[in-house]
Amino acid sequence: MAPYRLWLTILLLPLTGYAQRTEGLIHRADTSFSNAGAYRQARKHYPSIVLVTDSVPPGVQQARNVPYTTIDGHTLQLDVFYPVHSRKPLPAVMIIHGGGWRSGNRQQHIPLAERLAAQGFVCFTVSYRLSTDALYPAAVHDLKAAIRWIRAHAATYHADPTRIAALGFSAGAQLAALLGSATNVPALDDSTRNMDYSSAVQAVVNIDGIVAFIHPESGEGNDTRSISAATNWFGYTRTENPDLWRQASALTYAGKQSPPTLFLNSSVARMHAGREDYIAILQRYGIYTEVHTFPDTPHTFCLFEPWFTPVLNYTTVFLQKVL
Template structure:
């Protein structure tokens, strides 16, 4: 009996030991952002997760396995059942493709769920672990997981948006402009499902890596397998502007006052307008770059997002 009990206690430890050691860059956090911003904006406060009433959550759900590496997501969804399924949002954190984690997107996911959305904050492989296009394979696998598990969470599989911040915004835009691109699908699970998304929310993420307004350098190079001169193909392919066209969904851009974080935005709007695809732009004045992580800027960021998603998926005019 004691041997059986011992083995049962040991099994979780053995499972954890089998997980690979993943290199981490922990330099980009909510707290480090707060400390950096506060000297110039003494009124700021950190945005903290608070689970609203009527919202259920499940955390650290494995959604994809790469070798012996499990990738996880957190899901937030309305507790009450609805006769109509809820639209979904995949939330992709920022951190220069090298740092950050899914917890950064939890407050936004919680508030979206409180307003009738199935919201998923996703972990993906960062540049210290795997270069491009691994992260894109991961987020597309996460969309497929959402569709495969739609019945459990009351998700409408025809209405899924990709939302991202900074480098996550770049990824959300690339995800939304490459619907059906087989190179970026990967083999992360549920491959019989579609990874297409029907809308994009890009929060201060660039649309083109090689662009007069872009200042991307070493951070992008770590992810894209070298500098532009060393690997121009990846720099072009990873730019949403390269792919934007008739298969792109309605797109919302929310920007700080720094123009280099929306490099390629105006050209992308022009491309989408030729196909009569709706776009919306909001620039929040006098804002540092990771404004969405801090009060008082979280609230307008969320409200712009909710209004856009309601207009896109529920035909509610803001």
């Protein structure tokens, strides 16, 4: 196993001698990844799948387009879904969309947020700055600010500020895992927004997201045909600034402070790079982990039936167990 633990104390990154790439900062939305597009692509090989759509269940209240922060001219919003008649604070789930840190939007996982809310969770689907507008670690800063905002406003939505999970898909899952393990890392926190509140999470649900960028199982950083999503996000290739790529890897920080983690994975092996190494570390400290791999599935499996309902059920049971 590579010595990921050696990188735990990284606070300042060395100069690399390479200029940071900024051509990806196009300052307009990249709409290349959407649920509809993913459905059209997936049904070529899985013609019987059904795209799960937005439908608020009975007993679930919603608050859409709630601003949670403004930074560098960007007002970032979230949506909230919560049970109407709760008499006690409920565990919260922050849901982070995927799209290669460049595309996608928080609306893509509203169906999951709605169904989880019906199961007794307060769910927040969040926006964050993508690589079209800001390079790493801006997205991490935003999501830590969102967790703090959730704690600051927990009473409004009957959420329990001591029980917050980060759930993500694909790039969102990579971010969720990083939020879970990289606590108290100054380089990953801008230290300006809602600092009276903790940005720690008590559980992670990782839906097909890597936990290590530089790893034998990782396919990130292949720039042979075009600039890869990760290179666009970091502004450096993996050879130009490997320390930065390691800094963004949850495996770098995995240890006794890491929260219980659920892995829900497709059959696309490269999308769970580093998973077994990560699990081994958590198990060493007696931290609960759970893995469910869905055979013969596309990367976007969680958006479609027949896989959406098992994803919902596994997530519900896991969160009820650990929160």
